[in-house]
Amino acid sequence: MEMSGAGRGKSARVRKLSFLHWPLESLKVIFQDTLGAIGLIFLVIFIVMAFLAPMVAPWGPFDVVFNPDKSVRRLLPPNPTNLLGTTNMGMDVFSQLLYGSRIALVVGFFSAIAGALLGTLVGLFSGYYGRWIDQVLMRITDIAFGIPILPFALIIISVTKPSLTIIILLIIFFLWRTTARVIRSQVLSLRERPFVWAAKAAGASDLKILFFHIGPNVLPFSFLYMAIGVSAGVMYEAALSFLGFGDPHVLSWGQMLNFAFNAGAMRNAWWWVLPPGLCLSLFVTSSFMITRAYEQMINPRLREI
Amino acid sequence: MTGLKKYILMRLISLVFVIFCILSIIFVLVKFLPGDPTAIFVDSRFSPEMIDMQKKLWGLTDPLWVQYLSYLKNMAIFDFGRSFFQIQPVREIVLEKLLNTCAMMVPSVILSVVLGTILGAVAGWKRGSKFETTMVTTSLFLRSAPSFFVGILVLMLFSYTLRWLPSGGMSPPGTAAGFWQTVFSVGFLKHLILPTIVLMSREITGPILLLRSSMLEVKGSDFLDILRAKGLSEAQIIKHATRNALLPLVTYVAVMTGLLFQGQVLLEIIFAWPGIGREIVTALKDLDYPVAQACFYLMALTILLMNFIADLLYGFIDPRITYN
Amino acid sequence: MAVLEVKDLRIYYRTLKGYAQAVDGVSFQIEEGEYLGLVGESGCGKSTIAKAILRILPPNGEIMGGAILFNGQDLVSMKSSDLKKIQWKEISMVPQSAMYSFDPVYRIEDQLLEAIETHEKTTREVALSKIRELFGLVGLNEKRLKDYPHQFSGGMRQRAMIAMALTLDPTLIIADEATTGLDVIVQDQILYRIKEIHEKMKKTMLLITHNMAVVAENCDKIGVMYAGKIMEYGGESVFLNPYHPYTLGLVNAFPSLTDTGRELISIPGYPPSLLNPPKGCRFHDRCPFTKEECVKEEPLLRLVAEKHFSACHYPDQVDRFRDLAQKPETWAKRE
Numbered sequence: 022m023e024m025s026g027a028g029r030g031k032s033a034r035v036r037k038l039s040f041l042h043w044p045l046e047s048l049k050v051i052f053q054d055t056l057g058a059i060g061l062i063f064l065v066i067f068i069v070m071a072f073l074a075p076m077v078a079p080w081g082p083f084d085v086v087f088n089p090d091k092s093v094r095r096l097l098p099p100n101p102t103n104l105l106g107t108t109n110m111g112m113d114v115f116s117q118l119l120y121g122s123r124i125a126l127v128v129g130f131f132s133a134i135a136g137a138l139l140g141t142l143v144g145l146f147s148g149y150y151g152r153w154i155d156q157v158l159m160r161i162t163d164i165a166f167g168i169p170i171l172p173f174a175l176i177i178i179s180v181t182k183p184s185l186t187i188i189i190l191l192i193i194f195f196l197w198r199t200t201a202r203v204i205r206s207q208v209l210s211l212r213e214r215p216f217v218w219a220a221k222a223a224g225a226s227d228l229k230i231l232f233f234h235i236g237p238n239v240l241p242f243s244f245l246y247m248a249i250g251v252s253a254g255v256m257y258e259a260a261l262s263f264l265g266f267g268d269p270h271v272l273s274w275g276q277m278l279n280f281a282f283n284a285g286a287m288r289n290a291w292w293w294v295l296p297p298g299l300c301l302s303l304f305v306t307s308s309f310m311i312t313r314a315y316e317q318m319i320n321p322r323l324r325e326i
Numbered sequence: 327m328t329g330l331k332k333y334i335l336m337r338l339i340s341l342v343f344v345i346f347c348i349l350s351i352i353f354v355l356v357k358f359l360p361g362d363p364t365a366i367f368v369d370s371r372f373s374p375e376m377i378d379m380q381k382k383l384w385g386l387t388d389p390l391w392v393q394y395l396s397y398l399k400n401m402a403i404f405d406f407g408r409s410f411f412q413i414q415p416v417r418e419i420v421l422e423k424l425l426n427t428c429a430m431m432v433p434s435v436i437l438s439v440v441l442g443t444i445l446g447a448v449a450g451w452k453r454g455s456k457f458e459t460t461m462v463t464t465s466l467f468l469r470s471a472p473s474f475f476v477g478i479l480v481l482m483l484f485s486y487t488l489r490w491l492p493s494g495g496m497s498p499p500g501t502a503a504g505f506w507q508t509v510f511s512v513g514f515l516k517h518l519i520l521p522t523i524v525l526m527s528r529e530i531t532g533p534i535l536l537l538r539s540s541m542l543e544v545k546g547s548d549f550l551d552i553l554r555a556k557g558l559s560e561a562q563i564i565k566h567a568t569r570n571a572l573l574p575l576v577t578y579v580a581v582m583t584g585l586l587f588q589g590q591v592l593l594e595i596i597f598a599w600p601g602i603g604r605e606i607v608t609a610l611k612d613l614d615y616p617v618a619q620a621c622f623y624l625m626a627l628t629i630l631l632m633n634f635i636a637d638l639l640y641g642f643i644d645p646r647i648t649y650n
Numbered sequence: 651m652a653v654l655e656v657k658d659l660r661i662y663y664r665t666l667k668g669y670a671q672a673v674d675g676v677s678f679q680i681e682e683g684e685y686l687g688l689v690g691e692s693g694c695g696k697s698t699i700a701k702a703i704l705r706i707l708p709p710n711g712e713i714m715g716g717a718i719l720f721n722g723q724d725l726v727s728m729k730s731s732d733l734k735k736i737q738w739k740e741i742s743m744v745p746q747s748a749m750y751s752f753d754p755v756y757r758i759e760d761q762l763l764e765a766i767e768t769h770e771k772t773t774r775e776v777a778l779s780k781i782r783e784l785f786g787l788v789g790l791n792e793k794r795l796k797d798y799p800h801q802f803s804g805g806m807r808q809r810a811m812i813a814m815a816l817t818l819d820p821t822l823i824i825a826d827e828a829t830t831g832l833d834v835i836v837q838d839q840i841l842y843r844i845k846e847i848h849e850k851m852k853k854t855m856l857l858i859t860h861n862m863a864v865v866a867e868n869c870d871k872i873g874v875m876y877a878g879k880i881m882e883y884g885g886e887s888v889f890l891n892p893y894h895p896y897t898l899g900l901v902n903a904f905p906s907l908t909d910t911g912r913e914l915i916s917i918p919g920y921p922p923s924l925l926n927p928p929k930g931c932r933f934h935d936r937c938p939f940t941k942e943e944c945v946k947e948e949p950l951l952r953l954v955a956e957k958h959f960s961a962c963h964y965p966d967q968v969d970r971f972r973d974l975a976q977k978p979e980t981w982a983k984r985e
Contacts, residue, residue, distance in 0.1 A: 170588060287482050
């Protein structure tokens with residue numbers, strides 16, 4: 022790598038990729054893959070749904086719908102007033118569905134970004150500095166790997182009170198372990214590359230190398246695991262809510278299924294069971310397809326020629 | 327010490343260390359998190375005198391480090407004490423549930439692996455064919471769909487609407503028999519069908535996708551040319567290729583089985599299957615902490631053991647791996 | 651009748667950009683007991699011919715025309731079921747060393763047994779004793795039979811490959827870049843063994859290599875290939891008294907042990923694209939002696955000396971060419 026007179030500044034620019042480079046590239050690639058494109062479209066639909074929820078939803082998620090004669094509209098199949106029918110408590114399924122998308126997005130993206138960020142940091146420091154930092158961080162990751170997610174979450178939630186914050190924290194706790202391992206192995210191979218030596222020779226500090234040289238090169242993997250994290254996060258929140266360990270003040274799709282299941286709605290109220298389940302499946306499947314399209318880009322061996 | 331033995335020893339030490347840490351974490355959590363720290367040993371609904379007596383019985387009045395050591399000892403010898411609600415000692419309860427979970431899991435895993443391997447190998451071999459594309463797309467969809475929703479759908483369709491199959495439980499109600507008798511009965515099979523379908527629909531995708539990509543890699547190998555030049559038939563060549571493609575599957579199966587144990591929770595709830603997953607949920611809801619703790623421990627242990635086995639197997643199966 | 655006769659063989663590879671004319675009208679013959687060496691740069695098509703003989707071309711390789719006659723039978727049009735009887739039993743191959751030619755998850759012994767058992771009905775004991783004998787022939791310890799391929803060094807693997815090629819006592823053995831990728835000492839050992847097999851067991855052999863020195867040292871007959879065509883063809887005289895400018899370039903590119911201090915010559919430029927090969931002589935853009943005719947019309951192989959053919963328009967100028975070819979300035983890059 023050429024060392025032109027100005028030293029650090031100039032050489033740093035030669036290697037450093039713009040942080041915006043990868044997100045834009047990724048979008049392009051994902052769109053080129055059919056399944057990925059479909060996934061992206063659905064994701065956008067969900068995002069729109071989430072934003073428009075307060076405006077479009079006729080009722081709030083926990084509002085009981087009354088008839089003109091003050092009786093409750095319980096367990097009604099889809100009708101003109103309640104597009105997707107009502108629950109056994111008289112709540113509008115359609116509104117619940119719309120509000121549920123907000124939770125999905127919040128949980129999904131929040132935990133995914135935080136989890137991927139944490140995992141990347143751990144991986145970066147662990148892989149780059151090596152020796153005792155690596156040993157310590159990797160032991161912690163090993164332990165995290167050994168803990169079964171769902172049972173652990175169940176126990177923690179039992180001991181504390183069920184809340185969305187706790188759930189998100191738990192999801193983050195589990196997302197970082199996979200990211201950390203992958204990022205670490207990437208860093209291990211990257212740190213021996215010539216451009217790192219060159220940066221060192223130019224006098225760049227360790228932190229600078231880590232964040233400005235190695236960092237951008239592991240970003241694709243961080244994004245990948247972030248994408249995986251979105252679907253995983255939503256799945257786990259749904260699972261926890263379904264089991265009855267979700268935040269009772271929050272109405273997620275999993276929570277809807279929980280109520281439906283406990284009310285025995287599977288036997289007769291398909292309008293209550295299917296919509297949240299389908300939305301959940303679509304959301305998770307879409308993120309999965311996006312993840313896969315993205316994975317094909319960063320790992321050329323997976324590409325379909 | 328040979329490379330192999332050293333490798334095994336290192337992995338074993340790592341395993342024990344991790345188990346130790348996890349147990350300690352649980353101990354600490356229970357003691358120091360907000361919420362009643364003694365809840366795991368004492369049911370808060372007891373009267374004050376009973377609580378005191380219980381505390382003494384459970385050794386809660388002992389200094390912390392004594393409690394810690396005896397806790398570790400108990401876990402090591404699988405002595406889980408007594409349940410708050412059920413008559414049997416926790417160990418018996420939990421082991422029974424563990425067997426039940428295995429009863430649901432084992433058939434699915436075996437079928438998924440065998441069928442998935444064949445389908446995946448053929449898909450990989452016939453690259454670019456309709457078969458391959460169908461396999462891949464279907465697998466992707468099945469893999470990403472949340473299994474508990476598939477379970478609900480399947481129940482709704484086959485059990486409630488069509489009334490072909492039972493809606494839950496492990497065996498027809500009213501048949502109280504030992505584990506092995508139940509497993510070999512027809513009623514059990516009927517109850518097994520739906521959960522197996524749901525489990526398989528998801529789990530078969532793993533081997534399919536894995537074998538396919540593995541096979542694609544093998545297809546590019548040079549030794550296949552020589553095999554063809556030797557005049558071997560297509561079937562013989564596929565056999566050679568598959569043997570090479572199988573390597574990653576072994577570790578995958580070990581790891582996957584470990585993970586299934588905890589994913590079972592949802593399916594067991596939906597199908598009301600009396601397995602260890604359902605047990606931990608009901609135990610936590612009933613505040614039966616000794617049972618919950620024991621369930622968790624066994625689940626963690628299983629996952630770690632399967633990962634350990636996966637590590638070992640990987641070393642054994644591939645003749646190219648050396649341990650230096 | 652020649653053991654192997656290749657007649658006007660044309661093999662093209664289907665690519666996204668069209669057909670790559672890898673082998674474009676190649677003909678040669680190998681009589682019984684002869685040792686033919688096909689030499690040329692990478693990509694000139696020599697390996698393609700070897701693969702075509704045993705029908706192990708990659709899926710995008712198509713034989714567009716011509717014939718490969720083995721003892722009179724055309725291998726190109728033969729049915730698969732008939733060809734299987736010939737594969738390995740009559741014609742076998744020693745492939746390039748860099749390839750992982752053995753299946754990594756099977757033992758060497760099993761792979762050698764497989765070769766025998768596919769074609770002959772014998773007992774395991776008989777087959778095993780034959781294999782042990784072959785191992786001894788190539789200088790390998792029979793105790794190593796139960797090893798896996800990765801436990802052998804490159805040279806040992808090649809020797810095991812030679813043993814495997816001999817298991818069914820074939821008529822013709824093809825050595826396809828059999829020593830490429832090995833260090834020179836091992837290369838020499840392997841070539842020596844191959845030559846021994848040729849002489850002692852009277853096998854007909856086809857050696858494929860990019861190394862002119864190897865061919866010069868070992869082969870009875872030499873074929874020089876370039877860009878899918880044969881440029882020069884004949885016996886030892888191809889090396890001793892080359893006629894074609896390309897051969898002249900190749901011969902002069904190799905260092906001589908005796909003539910130390912001579913400046914090494916290399917032929918500047920690159921072989922032409924096979925997707926759209928040039929009309930006329932394919933070597934014309936790199937040849938220092940190109941004339942107008944060379945660009946317009948393709949020279950055919952013509953007899954230039956006893957049993958010696960060259961595809962050049964100006965064989966009569968050969969003395970002048972030979973003189974000039976020795977001088978580095980002749981080959982200097984022309985702008």
